[in-house]
Amino acid sequence: MEYPKKVMRRAELEEMGIAKAYLMRIYREYGSPVAYKLNPHSKRKNSPIVFDTEELTKIQARGA
Numbered sequence: 204m205e206y207p208k209k210v211m212r213r214a215e216l217e218e219m220g221i222a223k224a225y226l227m228r229i230y231r232e233y234g235s236p237v238a239y240k241l242n243p244h245s246k247r248k249n250s251p252i253v254f255d256t257e258e259l260t261k262i263q264a265r266g267a
Contacts (some may be wrong), residue, residue, distance in 0.1 A: 204263065206256035213238075213252045216259075226254070229262060237262060 206219075213226050230238035230252055237258040240250040 204260065206260070209256055210253050211256055213254065216254060226252075229254070229259070 204219075208215075213223070213230075216226055217223055226238070229235060236255065238252055238254045241253050242250045
């Protein structure tokens with residue numbers, strides 16, 4: 204799958220048809236270089252989750 208940007212937010216990927224549950228499973232993997240919070244140490248509770256689309260493509264190719 205081709206992605207328009209190198210780093211995309213979860214909501215953008217959901218709009219492209221990728222399931223939220225699948226994206227959240229990838230985000231929750233321990234030590235995952237694929238997904239991370241944009242600003243995890245701020246006082247803001249709802250920092251957006253972003254995905255490195257190159258790494259996401261590799262995971263999708265693996266069939267995970």
